[in-house]
Amino acid sequence: MNGATVVCADSDTEARTETAAALSDAGLDTVESASVADVRDELGDGVDCVVTEYDLSDGTGMDVVRAVRDSTPDVPCVLYTDERPSSFDTSQVEGMIVEYFRKSAPDARSDWVTSSAT
Known part of the structure; x- marks a missing residue:
């Protein structure tokens, strides 16, 4: 996926910048997007993947997944967060495949960045 465009959503500016740099x-x-609304504005032709934190200023990563599926259903979504999956409200995104990587896991960023770039 080299040369691909990835939308990186996180309300925390420092975390978002670090992820985007990786x-x-x-x-x-x-x-870079700081909110669900920002991600919606970016969706369309040319977006190849969306990486999102779970907690955003105007919603959750599940809201991002729903927006992606409504707009560009074939675009992969990666949930990159320290929130545990058991705390996610998945009722509105059931059946949608989302990759999950825990931010605090050793080498988490390099593992999914490497897999996304190939």
């Missing part, structure tokens, strides 16, 4: 270092074009 994606850029892997050869991916990145667009």
